[in-house]
Amino acid sequence: MKEDWRNHMRxxxxxxxxxxxxxxxxxxxxxxxxxxxxxxGLTMGIMLFLVASGLTLIFGxxxxxxxxxxxxxxxxxxxxxxxxxxxxGWTMQTSLTLNLIALLVALIAxxxxxxALGFVFERVIIRQVYGAPLRQILITIGALTIIEQLVVxxxxxxxxxxxxxxxxxxxxxxxxxxxxxxxLAALAVGLAVALAMHLFLRRTRLGLVVRAGVExxxxxxxxxxxxxxxxxxxxxxxxALAGMGGMMWGQYQETVNSQIGDSMTILVFIILIxxxxxxxxxxxxxxxxxxxxxxxxxxxxxxxxxGSNILLMAAILLWQPRGLFPMxxx
Amino acid sequence: MTPAQQFVRxxxxxxxxxxxxxxxxxxxxxxxxxxxxxxxxxxxxxxPGTKALGVSARICIFVILVASYDLxxxxxxxxxxxxxxxxxxxxxGVAIMLAKGWVGWGAVILGAAAGAAVAAVxxxxxxxxxxxxxxxxxxxxxxxxxxxxxxxAEQWRNLxxxxxxxxxxxxxxxxxxxxxxxxxxxxxxxxxPVITYYITFVATLILFLLMLRIxxxxxxxxxxxxxxxxxxVEAMGYQVVAxxxxxxxxxxxMAALAGALMALVLRYNGPDVTLSFSLMIDILLxxxxxxxxxxxxAVIGAIVVVLAQYxxxxxxxxxxxxxxxxxxxxxxxxxxRWLLWLGIIFVLIVTFLPQxxxxxxxxxx
Numbered sequence: 260m261k262e263d264w265r266n267h268m269r270x271x272x273x274x275x276x277x278x279x280x281x282x283x284x285x286x287x288x289x290x291x292x293x294x295x296x297x298x299x300g301l302t303m304g305i306m307l308f309l310v311a312s313g314l315t316l317i318f319g320x321x322x323x324x325x326x327x328x329x330x331x332x333x334x335x336x337x338x339x340x341x342x343x344x345x346x347x348g349w350t351m352q353t354s355l356t357l358n359l360i361a362l363l364v365a366l367i368a369x370x371x372x373x374x375a376l377g378f379v380f381e382r383v384i385i386r387q388v389y390g391a392p393l394r395q396i397l398i399t400i401g402a403l404t405i406i407e408q409l410v411v412x413x414x415x416x417x418x419x420x421x422x423x424x425x426x427x428x429x430x431x432x433x434x435x436x437x438x439x440x441x442x443l444a445a446l447a448v449g450l451a452v453a454l455a456m457h458l459f460l461r462r463t464r465l466g467l468v469v470r471a472g473v474e475x476x477x478x479x480x481x482x483x484x485x486x487x488x489x490x491x492x493x494x495x496x497x498x499a500l501a502g503m504g505g506m507m508w509g510q511y512q513e514t515v516n517s518q519i520g521d522s523m524t525i526l527v528f529i530i531l532i533x534x535x536x537x538x539x540x541x542x543x544x545x546x547x548x549x550x551x552x553x554x555x556x557x558x559x560x561x562x563x564x565x566g567s568n569i570l571l572m573a574a575i576l577l578w579q580p581r582g583l584f585p586m587x588x589x
Numbered sequence: 590m591t592p593a594q595q596f597v598r599x600x601x602x603x604x605x606x607x608x609x610x611x612x613x614x615x616x617x618x619x620x621x622x623x624x625x626x627x628x629x630x631x632x633x634x635x636x637p638g639t640k641a642l643g644v645s646a647r648i649c650i651f652v653i654l655v656a657s658y659d660l661x662x663x664x665x666x667x668x669x670x671x672x673x674x675x676x677x678x679x680x681x682g683v684a685i686m687l688a689k690g691w692v693g694w695g696a697v698i699l700g701a702a703a704g705a706a707v708a709a710v711x712x713x714x715x716x717x718x719x720x721x722x723x724x725x726x727x728x729x730x731x732x733x734x735x736x737x738x739x740x741x742a743e744q745w746r747n748l749x750x751x752x753x754x755x756x757x758x759x760x761x762x763x764x765x766x767x768x769x770x771x772x773x774x775x776x777x778x779x780x781x782p783v784i785t786y787y788i789t790f791v792a793t794l795i796l797f798l799l800m801l802r803i804x805x806x807x808x809x810x811x812x813x814x815x816x817x818x819x820x821x822v823e824a825m826g827y828q829v830v831a832x833x834x835x836x837x838x839x840x841x842x843m844a845a846l847a848g849a850l851m852a853l854v855l856r857y858n859g860p861d862v863t864l865s866f867s868l869m870i871d872i873l874l875x876x877x878x879x880x881x882x883x884x885x886x887a888v889i890g891a892i893v894v895v896l897a898q899y900x901x902x903x904x905x906x907x908x909x910x911x912x913x914x915x916x917x918x919x920x921x922x923x924x925x926r927w928l929l930w931l932g933i934i935f936v937l938i939v940t941f942l943p944q945x946x947x948x949x950x951x952x953x954x
Contacts, residue, residue, distance in 0.1 A: 324725050387940060392724060394939055396668050397877055401935035404870065408929035412920045521866075525736045528729040536725070562744055569737040573718075576730070580722065 273583035277547055284555045294436035296554045302442040304550025305449030306511070309504035310523055311530045311542050312456065313497025319473035319537025321490050323385055324392075326399040328501055328527065329520030330406035334376055335369035335502025336509030336519050337410055340419045342368045350424040358424035366448075366506055373502025374495040376406075381494045410517050418516040421509050445507050452503065453543065460539065469493060473537055526553075529572045535582030544583060607798060609805040613885045614951040625888060629790055633783045634775050640899075646786050646854045648895050649793040650847050655875040656800050656887035657843030663881035664804055665836040666816035667724065670869055671731035674738040675712065675841040677863040679704035679848025681742070681749060684858035687757035688750070694760055701849035705842045712841035716834030735869070742860045754859020759785070763853065782854075789850050796843060801884055803839065812836050813882075867928075871898075874935050880945025889946050894931070901927045 285293050314328045342365045343350060349361040384402045388394045423441050430437040460466040472479045472486055480486050508523070509515040530549050534541025552571050557564035575583065605612065613622045628635060632645035654676055661667045682704025686696040719730045742749045749755065761767055764781040777783070803809055811832050814822045823829050852858045871894060879890025902924045909922040921929070942949060 318725075324729075384936070393662075393666065393668060394943065396725075396728060397873065398936055398939045400870065400873060401932050401939060404928055404932035405936065408926055408932060412923075412926065412929070416925070525733055529733055532726065532729055532733070536723075565740045566737050566744075569733050569740075572730075572733060576718065581726075 273541075273544065273579070276583070277544060277551070280548065280551060280555075284551075288555065288558060291435050292558060294433060295438055296558055297551065298438050298442055298446070300551035300554035301547060302446045302449070302511075302550070303553060304547035305446055305453065306504050306507050307523070307526055307530060307550060308543055308546035309449060309452060309507070310501045311527045311534075311546055312453075312539055313500040314527060315531055315534070315537055315539060315542045316469070316473075316493055317490075317497045318531070319539075320469060320476070320486075320493055321389065322392075323389065323395055324399075324536075325385070326396060326524075327380070327384075327403035327406060328498070329524040330403050330410075331373040331377060331498040331501035331520070332505035332508070332523055333407060333410055333517060333520035335373045335505030336421070336515045337414050337419070338369045338372040338502070339365045339506040339509055340414075340421050340515055343421065350422070353425045355426045358426045362424060362510075366503055369502040369506035370499040371502075373505070374499035377495045377498025378491065380498070381491055385494070407517050407520070414517075416517070418514050421513055421515050423510055423513060441511060445511060448507065452500070456539070465489070465492075526568060529568050532572055532582055533575050535584040538582070538584040541582060541584030609798070609802045611801055611805045613947075618885070618947065618950045622885060622888065625892065629793075632790075633779075633786055634777050637777055639782070642782055642786055643854075644895060644899050646789050648891055649786075649789045650851050650854070651872075651875060651891035651895055652888050653793050653796050653847040653850075654844055655872055655879070655891050656797055656884045657840045657847070658872050659876050659881060659884060659887050660800060660804065660812075660840045660843070661836055662876055663883065663886070664809060664816060665812045665833060667720070667833060667836065668728040669731045669837070669840075670728060670866075671715065671735040671738070672840070672844055672872055673864050673866075673869045674735045675708040675844035676848040676851070676868075677738065677742065677858075677860070678708045678711070679845030680852040680858045680863040681755075681848075682707070682845070683849045683852040684755040684757060685748060687759065687852075688755040692758050692760060697760065697849075697853065700852075701846060704849055705845040708841040708845035709838050712837045713834055716837040717830070720833045720837070721830045735864075735866070739860055739864045739866075742864055750859065752860060754857060754862065756857045759853060759856055763788075785854055789854060792846070792850055796846060797884065797888075800843065804884060808832075808835070816882075874931060876945075877935060878938055878945060880948035880951075883945075883947045883951060886945050886947035893946075897927070897931060901930065905930070 281297060284296070288296060310328070310332055314325060317328075318324050343361060346361045346364065349357040352358070380402065384398055385395075388398050427441045427444050430439050431443070432438070458466075460470055468479060468484050468489055472484075472489060476486055504523075505519065509519060512519075526549055530542060530545035532545075533548060534543070534545030548571065549568050552567050553564060556567035579585070613619050629645060629649060633642055636642075636645065654672070658669075658672050661669055661672075679701065682702075683697055683700035686700035686703075715731065715734060719727045743752050745751075758764070759781070762781060763785045767781045767784075769779040769784060773779075804812070811822065811827055815827075815829055815832060819829050822832075848863055851863060855862065875890035875894045876887065877890070878893055879888065880886030905922050905927055906924040909919050909924065912918050912922065920926070938945065
């Protein structure tokens, strides 16, 4: 009986961690800023999730850890700048419909550009290093340098401005807590994408093949599925998601420079480690945890903000050495 | 040679003893290594000037740094991104001692020793925490820890000087105003920086030969076996985690000593100089270009990349001046884009020459 209870605790503890942190932050911060910070943390988390989920799926399916994933974030952000410049007429007006159409166009363009680059990247770079982890790390680091430098060649070394659309500026008040409109919109978009991804993975035939491939690649191959074709699809989807993340992140910061992807790399890796490599659910919880921690700690002890996520990772690793939701070894 | 003679071990000559029975290899590589050794030994006289002296010192320091990284990457098969952290720990050890007002050889030695000790403890801790996991985990964790170290160095202003770093005075003998001889020797004034260079050079030579001894010892054999097949080594009764951690600790101590030399040479230390991620990329470039799994590769890699850093920009400036009219091409060859070209070389080498330059030169015999 007692053993049973312990097992339950062990199974559910990773799920309970996020709500517990949110609740624990309430008395420490005070109700007013707490709501603002929680929404900010959730938004940051969902944007990080878009970037990290592609990486974790690619790793789970093909055992490839792409250190150049951040480059697709950068590309997505820069493509957004290019696309929104001629559409400035639409984003500067206060009409919500026109704003949203412009953003949708930018989102699709960012995802399409990153996805297309991902296709080329898989063909040229990743294909030659399957099953060689050491060379994977080296070659993707080299490719990261090349893409970032090419971005500077194309768009120039200076930072570019990326203003938020007119109707998404400012804040709404819930009680006495100000909440930025853009954050709410980004949160909605991010949740919609996450939900779509969940439905795809859980409810479609192809999603089933992807999940099965993560569990046991050889078995899926033996059943007659062309796993390499599935993988190219997942790779493109993953890089497209990274591009979307870059678009949303760049617009949130209202400025884009060539380091925008690099600044995310460490956070994304922390999320993957916290969640357990290859696990999409773990990636979601890890991303939300990192987003919340950054915002709470940034408020309570600004000096600690940058390092807090790394301390969070160390704490979780001491507790669960293989992450919160470890996948089967393969 | 009769079959029986093959098993008679020749008593090693002193030259062979010095290089731990692991000479560079074919005649061409031997000559190249000897030429490099002589060039570095007489660098202040062969290449006079402050810039050339700085480049030579940098090459020496990076030879240690890259060789120690190869101990992990090439010999044990561990990818760490925290190597600059250990480099930085050593540099800050010396920098903090000297910047806090105690100027003397005691401070330098104590600082270097403290840096090496801290690096060893940190490396052992990281190793025991994460080396039992899959290799990829270790890489990601070291990346996070290295960025944490950078944050600490930037935030802990009282101790590290924050982003500005620390400028400090070195012992009197190493200052530019000190002259060892009243007259120039072969036209070169033997002043503090030249003496610092020779300290660096001798330290590099000793540490390099020490590492050569380590990789050719029974310990080195176990490390290489782990790289090839860790399960088999585990099955033979070796504690893989312990050996990997030991490789990490040795590598970290060497990197810290290289950092201490860097601080002495620059008379300055800050996060950008010894902790930045781009420095980590440089180290990776050097190991891969020179050739993983061969310490002589570290020498070649360090020389090629350091020279490229200092002189590739000039070459690019010449090219971009020649094609100034063409819009995209001149952006591609802009002097600031040297990293792009190094990146391309890097990818090409990983693709077509995975053993690196030295690996290729050695593999033919």
